[in-house]
Amino acid sequence: MTAGGRSRHHERLLALIPYDTAVTMADLVRISGLSRPTLADMLHRLQAEGAMLCEPAVASGGRGRPAQRWRRRPPGGMFAALAFSRDSVRVRVANADDQAFAEREETLDVALNARGALDGGHRLLNECLATLDSDVESLTSLTLGLPCPVGDGNQPQTRGLLPDWVGFRPVEWLRDRLPGVRITAENDANLAAVGEILDGAGQGCRDLVYMKLAPGIGSALVIGGRLYRGAAGYAGEIGHVQINEMGHPCVCGARGCLAMELYIAARHSTGGEGGLLALTELFRRCDAGDIAAGRVLGRVGGLLGEQLGALANMIDPERVVVSTADVPPHPALLAGIRDGIRRTALPAVGDLPVIPSPLGIRAEPLGGIALARGAHLSGLAHFTASPERGRRGPGGV
Ligand SMILES: [Zn+2]
Structure with missing residues (x-):
């Protein structure tokens, strides 16, 4: 006993x-x-x-x-998620059954100021708790979402991605300020994949690829109903697959990585700056009838899709969910992704549904809360997948 x-x-x-x-x-x-x-x-x-x-x-x-x-019966107390991107944080606090919750978000210089970012997240956490007439004493557990791989022992692999976080131990920093709270760190795309499975485009799915373009390219794999993190937390780093050995230098130290080549192609055609900004500018131009912008979106979608097709041949997912953060992915980008998958995947695999994320960036704090509550997706899909295996989208897509 x-x-x-x-x-x-x-x-x-x-x-x-x-x-x-x-x-x-x-x-x-x-x-x-x-x-x-x-x-x-x-x-x-x-x-x-x-x-x-x-x-x-x-x-x-x-x-x-x-x-x-x-x-x-869910555990008692309150649960929190601090979901960081490179330039913002989204905080969500909820009780056990999600009936009471509060959210905050703020733009912060996350990549270049680790302590300042965590200070900001901690302040927003306290604001959320106060909104719910609660305080840190009632907090049971917290998930810290970070835009980088997270290895064993909650240690983020920040080199080349979050310069001011190298050597810094954010979970210990938070534990000093939140004694008694169970705190775990997790990759941001993993948080989002859990959010999509529980409340978005991944519902009912046990084999899922989630892909996020913002501002790098992150992906998460759910295999057999479980988050797949790999041996050291690097699973899903599709953005650093080399697609051009003579290509542009990447933050990871290699050349011609998918994320770098894709965003540079987007920037070339817009003449502007920034990765995701260039992509959203292409979305806008395409909607305004710019045929050239539509072609570029088809081409960058194809670059993504070709890598996804190779991945699909390996793990045979039921569907791919694509997020472009604050804006929905453009249909021209999705069409390019589907074409790219069909070029590199087996015919029987290549028709898998590619679905825009309905939650966008909100998937991360939602998934973070679920992980804080202990829904580790272990066996989850045993209960939610249809008895006949097959590829189908939510709502019969
Ligand atoms: Zn790279």
Whole structure:
């Protein structure tokens, strides 16, 4: 028995169930391998302890008795996400069931002032808590989202990406100011992928590629219903795949990386500056009827798509979700991505849906809160994917 009096069998069953998903008895039989009578006994004991909630059965219109659904009771207290990009922070604080929440965002010089950025995030966190008539004493856990790979031990790999963060330990910095709060760091695209799976274009999906263009190119992989981080946290760094060995020098030390070549192509045609700004300028010109801008979007989308097609051949995702931060991805960019995927993927893989993110940058604090609450996506898709595997978008796309 554990210290709380609950047996290890009950603890193991609880560990299989994420906080954000209701499950049926059939789901639990499938993932636990236990019999229905054993599970029923365990669930009723956990319900009596207050660890599980049983939702009334709702008729679905199908044949047979409607299934009861079980939900894990969320932990108490408040949960927070501090989601940093290179030049801003978005903070969200919510209670266990998301019924009460507060959000703030601010433009900050994140890349060149690590302590100043964290100070700003910490201040916004306190403002959010005050809005909810709460304080740091009530905070249970916090996810820190950063625009860089995050390795074991919560250590961000910031070299070449966030100059002032090199050698700095942000999780320890926050722990000194938030004693007793469980704090974990996570890559920003990983946060967004979780947000999309729970509340956006990734719903019902267990094999997903999420791609974010803002201002570098980040991606996240969900494989078999789990976030895939790789051996050292570098999984998903598609922006640093070399596509031209004679290309432009990149911040990572190599030449001709996908992100660098793509944004330079966008800047060349707009004559302006900035990666994402050049892309959004192309969106605007394309909407105004500029055919040349549409061609450039098709070409940069194709560069992305060719790499995504190679990746799709390896992991066979159900769909790709694309985000361009504050603005929706332009249809011409998405069309270019689809063409590029078809050029490099097997025909049977190349028709996978490429879907614009409905959440944009908001996916990051949403996913951060879910991770803070402990929805680590472990087994999540066992419950949410359709029984027949296949590629389909949300709402039948
Ligand atoms: Zn690079």
